[in-house]
Amino acid sequence: MNKLLELNDVHIAYENTEVVKGVTYDLQAGEIGCLLGPSGCGKTTLLRAIAGFEPIRAGSIDLKQSTVSRPGKILAPEQRHIGMVFQDFALFPHLNVADNIGFGIADRPGKERRKRIESLLRLVELPDAGSLFPHQLSGGQQQRIALARALAPEPSLLLMDEPFSSMDVDLRESLAREVREILKREGTTALLVTHDQHEAFAMADRIAVMQTGLIQQWDTAFNLYHTPANRFVAGFIGQGALLPVVRDNRGRLISELGPIPVVGTEVSKTGNMEILLRPDDVVRQPDGVTTQVIGKAFRGADILYRLRLQSGTEILYITHGRDNFPLGETLSVGLDLDHTVLFPVAESV
Numbered sequence: 001m002n003k004l005l006e007l008n009d010v011h012i013a014y015e016n017t018e019v020v021k022g023v024t025y026d027l028q029a030g031e032i033g034c035l036l037g038p039s040g041c042g043k044t045t046l047l048r049a050i051a052g053f054e055p056i057r058a059g060s061i062d063l064k065q066s067t068v069s070r071p072g073k074i075l076a077p078e079q080r081h082i083g084m085v086f087q088d089f090a091l092f093p094h095l096n097v098a099d100n101i102g103f104g105i106a107d108r109p110g111k112e113r114r115k116r117i118e119s120l121l122r123l124v125e126l127p128d129a130g131s132l133f134p135h136q137l138s139g140g141q142q143q144r145i146a147l148a149r150a151l152a153p154e155p156s157l158l159l160m161d162e163p164f165s166s167m168d169v170d171l172r173e174s175l176a177r178e179v180r181e182i183l184k185r186e187g188t189t190a191l192l193v194t195h196d197q198h199e200a201f202a203m204a205d206r207i208a209v210m211q212t213g214l215i216q217q218w219d220t221a222f223n224l225y226h227t228p229a230n231r232f233v234a235g236f237i238g239q240g241a242l243l244p245v246v247r248d249n250r251g252r253l254i255s256e257l258g259p260i261p262v263v264g265t266e267v268s269k270t271g272n273m274e275i276l277l278r279p280d281d282v283v284r285q286p287d288g289v290t291t292q293v294i295g296k297a298f299r300g301a302d303i304l305y306r307l308r309l310q311s312g313t314e315i316l317y318i319t320h321g322r323d324n325f326p327l328g329e330t331l332s333v334g335l336d337l338d339h340t341v342l343f344p345v346a347e348s349v
């Protein structure tokens with residue numbers, strides 16, 4: 001395995017407050033990773049430690065099999081060969097696009113530098129933009145140039161901190177996908193920090209979901225959504241509802257929507273449990289359970305409904321945009337599961 005970045009039980013504190021509490025994580029060469037989590041969970045702190053701006057209290061950070069941070073030792077940022085792209089992507093306004101891109105490779109011979117700039121302009125699909133100034137470009141184009149600037153010195157690792165947060169929400173996902181393609185073409189290993197799951201999904205190969213200084217799960221987007229490791233991940237990634245489940249005297253699991261087929265997971269858990277239901281786990285079924293429509297969100301191609309069961313528990317149901325039911329309508333539904341995600345019910349406090 002060719003690990004480019006390796007974090008081993010990293011702890012980071014400000015004064016006496018520990019904000020990263022033992023993170024173990026790695027990236028393979030060429031992989032795009034992501035730290036995803038709510039504001040304040042320690043993502044930026046961890047990124048700054050990888051860049052060499054923040055010392056660590058315990059553990060180690062290795063780049064290309066060489067330790068760059070451990071307690072009492074910190075290799076300077078400029079010696080790590082790391083590229084960085086931050087929130088506002090600011091280009092130098094008084095330099096044209098070619099000089100912006102060439103900024104970090106000023107020490108290279110003129111011809112080599114010009115060739116690198118040209119190839120980066122082609123890579124970000126703005127081959128003729130070299131002589132333009134930043135204000136002549138759209139936000140998305142400026143962002144691609146800033147990316148080209150960060151890639152110019154061929155960094156071993158590219159770090160990106162909320163790179164799209166100043167962009168229109170509608171644009172973010174497509175930009176994230178574009179940046180992914182550029183990084184893949186260039187073969188760059190990159191680590192993205194974001195609180196936006198759509199950005200993470202569009203960009204990363206694997207995503208580490210963080211909460212209060214710890215990685216809760218580190219997986220593909222598909223697995224985070226379908227098999228979240230715990231309630232936090234289930235609630236943070238995607239939408240869903242939790243439905244109480246009891247075991248009958250024959251050991252079967254029964255919910256208000258009927259028996260739960262146990263698929264894709266072994267159920268050794270005892271005690272009270274809840275099953276995670278994603279909107280696409282619920283289907284209309286003529287002989288199903290009666291529910292009432294209490295909320296709907298029309299989203300064009302599909303509609304997301306909130307349904308209330310007899311007990312008052314609410315579930316979500318998604319269907320295509322032509323299935324238009326009014327609030328108050330009753331719908332008969334059942335389950336269509338291809339995996340079962342169960343969580344023990346938290347002890348009351």
Ligand code: ADP
Pocket residue numbers: 014019037038039040041042043044045046
């Ligand atoms: P995130 O990037 O996930 O939003 P941060 O890494 O910025 O989280 O912050 C993690 C925690 O550390 C927060 O509680 C934040 O208030 C605190 N923190 C961040 N920077 C500093 C600092 N320079 N001094 C003291 N506390 C800080």
